[in-house]
């Protein structure tokens with residue numbers, strides 16, 4: 001039967017390589033979607049769920065954070081959204097019988113793919129000290145165990161509360177409230193590994209860490225620059241917006257070391273023309289070296305400044321600060337150094353400049369290609385400089401567009417999931433609940449790992465996600481996690497983090513986005529915020545995988561009561577029963593959410609205020625948009641080495657592997673591949689199809705090894721290589737992080753290829 005999980009471990013990594021594709025979506029994507037969905041859900045459930053994705057009366061796709069817009073199609077989802085839904089709505093089940101049959105040590109020998117394929121977890125389970133396998137546990141006992149460990153800590157700061165970005169606003173708000181009432185700001189989240197660099201750079205320069213454009217703006221832009229992002233795989237619905245912009249006359253520049261199929265041509269499955277011919281998207285492809293973006297934008301900025309009439313002086317004079325100092329630094333930009341840093345030729349940069357100067361409305365979109373480098377924050381600040389020069393912020397059709405990953409990662413941050421909360425936020429929280437939140441900062445992801453490693457943190461609680469697989473330096477992270485007294489995971493599916501445990505461990509199974517959530521006899525809705533700051537409701541419609549599941553808000557509410565006891569005056573029971581009551585409190589604590597319950601009832605929801613976009617007001621320290629003038633940095637490679645980026649294949653969602661193909665890049669049936677420019681490979685004596693180890697070299701002299709990768713000759717930029725995460729996280733040193741944001745620098749790892 002199609003919905004049975006595989007029994008053996010099917011990961012026989014035996015990659016086959018075909019020609020890479022030059023277009024994305026189209027018929028193959030539709031066929032692929034239906035095949036994957038049916039395998040997990042069967043035919044009836046496939047139809048029932050896929051028709052509800054991203055509909056105004058349906059649930060928000062648990063895939064990416066791309067917004068839906070007002071005109072929706074009957075099938076408002078993409079191939080990879082459908083895979084995310086199928087993964088959650090699967091009919092496969094992990095029951096107590098499964099845990100009885102599989103000791104944890106055995107599960108730890110399985111691949112993440114195999115673990116994920118086993119299905120939805122149906123009951124809470126507990127791994128007692130010294131036991132070799134998880135056993136069923138009641139919810140009350142589970143909360144009791146957590147309370148026992150938390151109250152035994154010497155300080156609340158020995159506890160860590162991690163959040164992955166699928167959590168609803170309501171659950172996120174409760175979790176941060178609980179953590180602060182308990183007494184800590186240790187609220188690391190996946191954002192620390194994701195768009196933290198964007199948040200850091202934007203808050204300082206424009207006063208708010210979020211993007212400034214709407215879908216409408218994209219449709220109206222003259223020029224869209226997509227830098228360091230692979231939307232064909234990771235935000236497929238963005239291709240429709242790019243197509244629409246193109247048909248209204250926009251130009252698109254892609255800046256990427258890889259030629260990504262989705263940016264070359266989009267075959268829109270919603271239109272007949274799209275299916276047949278498709279739309280060419282990219283007008284100019286800048287095949288940049290990894291980490292060369294700051295140098296590129298700095299030179300473009302110099303060229304703009306040196307072009308008569310190109311700077312929007314009215315905007316610069318009226319709305320910005322620091323222009324003179326920045327302009328001095330920009331004028332000093334050097335062509336030769338830029339060509340070295342970027343690997344581009346002069347003509348390509350001149351073509352880009354021509355498109356930039358011809359545009360009155362420019363948007364820059366980016367994702368992990370800009371955020372996961374040592375110098376990511378200055379790189380993104382340089383993008384801001386670039387947009388400010390020509391007044392491209394706070395004008396229709398123009399602005400910054402950091403494209404978020406997880407479907408509610410932006411909302412979780414808005415709800416206060418942040419280890420460095422603003423004092424004004426804590427003041428409002430304290431006033432509303434009559435508590436005293438700690439004011440000192442907590443740990444982010446990397447510091448949490450260091451704290452576990454050094455014995456400074458002892459309890460790890462995760463609201464979703466797969467911490468040990470997503471975090472860098474796998475061996476160090478896993479060893480750190482094993483030192484914890486207690487590890488707790490609120491999860492839908494099994495993953496690596498459940499089998500790398502502390503002395504005691506709990507798995508608490510929860511409802512997902514697609515599941516119907518009924519509390520005290522009443523159907524509940526949750527809310528999410530998309531990448532463009534629109535907040536809307538989400539309602540699942542499937543019967544939950546098991547009657548034993550609790551919703552995320554119910555779990556936090558019951559946990560909080562178990563830990564804080566009757567002394568807490570927060571109405572946790574009411575919050576667990578009625579999410580509207582949580583929203584009433586959010587409305588009083590978080591600016592922009594006034595009248596939350598009424599406004600979110602409107603189909604499509606409402607847009608949060610964004611001062612730079614709405615009124616060209618910049619709530620920064622200077623009260624203006626800030627130009628910044630950091631020195632230009634780029635990675636320098638020792639002889640015979642390559643710079644590795646760790647990225648996503650088409651068949652995965654972060655650490656969740658759906659399958660072993662990366663269709664657009666022509667890779668089949670395997671994930672242990674390393675893409676290398678053919679000239680570099682030849683210089684290193686490596687034929688296509690050769691096997692090699694990846695050895696990363698860190699400047700403290702330590703080395704890390706990932707064995708057995710098949711070399712694929714691939715047209716990436718010279719000096720650069722690419723391989724999939726999470727397999728390559730063993731190579732990323734814990735200390736290799738971005739300045740200021742502390743985001744792991746997973747897109748610039750110095751490696752050598754070593755044939756054993």
Ligand SMILES: Nc1nc2c(c(=O)[nH]1)N[C@H]1C(S)=C(S)[C@@H](COP(=O)(O)OP(=O)(O)OC[C@H]3O[C@@H](n4cnc5c(=O)[nH]c(N)nc54)[C@H](O)[C@@H]3O)O[C@H]1N2
Nearest residue numbers: 080228229230234290291367368369405406647648653654
């Ligand atoms: N199907 C699917 N959808 C997803 C996800 C998923 O795993 N699967 N993950 C979600 C999440 S959490 C996130 S954060 C997003 C991630 O979305 P992306 O950021 O698109 O994901 P990556 O695969 O990391 O791709 C990075 C892209 O940047 C390019 N790049 C790398 N380094 C550089 C550089 O130095 N300069 C430039 N200019 N380009 C560079 C790479 O070649 C690649 O095209 O997607 C979200 N959506």
Ligand SMILES: Nc1nc2c(c(=O)[nH]1)N[C@H]1C(S)=C(S)[C@@H](COP(=O)(O)OP(=O)(O)OC[C@H]3O[C@@H](n4cnc5c(=O)[nH]c(N)nc54)[C@H](O)[C@@H]3O)O[C@H]1N2
Nearest residue numbers: 164190194464465466470490491493495646654655725746
């Ligand atoms: N080397 C390298 N490392 C990276 C990256 C990279 O590009 N390179 N990217 C980074 C980025 S951008 C991110 S965002 C992180 C991702 O880090 P995480 O968010 O921690 O990881 P995910 O793989 O998205 O988490 C998947 C798990 O979430 C659980 N889950 C799914 N849905 C739900 C739900 O509705 N509720 C609950 N409670 N649990 C659920 C399932 O058990 C599933 O196994 O990884 C980061 N790590």
Ligand SMILES: [Mo]
Nearest residue numbers: 194195405406
């Ligand atoms: Mo992400």
